[in-house]
Amino acid sequence: MIEHAKHHDRLPKGELPITEVEADRLDEDGRHSGWLVLTPNWILFLDEDHDSGHHDDRIEHTDFQGAEASGDDTIGTLAINWNDHGTVYEGNTIELRAFKDAIVDQLNP
Template sequence: MIEHSKNHQDRLPQGEQPITEVEADRLDEDGRHAGWLVLTPNRIIFIDDEHDSGRHDDDIDHIDFQGADLTGDETVGTLAISWSDQGKVYEGSTIELRAFKAAIEDQLNP
């Protein structure tokens, strides 16, 4: 994995506070993109470390969230998140992604 930056919280939308976050790499047709998955009270955000403009970030409003599926082994997991009839796949620590998925479920189904 690529080393992640530490100033990712500066790029959250104004007024959003993180509930939890996990280092993850987004896997897509362009390859692997290092970043952070951040859960806030209103959205799930992927902050792409490779692009500071925010143009390559994912912003998933809780209203548009359709689901998250986790697969993997003891060390590397993949979390597929779908929203508004689209989706992305993120890779990271299975344990951390499992905790992140549980936090999503707790936030959306109190």
């Protein structure tokens, strides 16, 4: 996992990162580079190109409905569902699977 402390000022007040991974969000607007960050209460996507947070994802743990990781040796995907919404993130297969496992560990101690 990669440490990107310069974006930690965009975390919800009082939240500290448990783990994070570099990923691209894939959506109707295209591909957005950034970081998936897991905190004790949130799963966040911090868009690297928009410091305002306008394109960030903020998923509260209570809204989380599930995640599925897949991929091969070259590229992986992580689909996260919450409140009947879903987003697909793309990145390193091993790191995305580890991020998914961290979510499961955090939500099911």
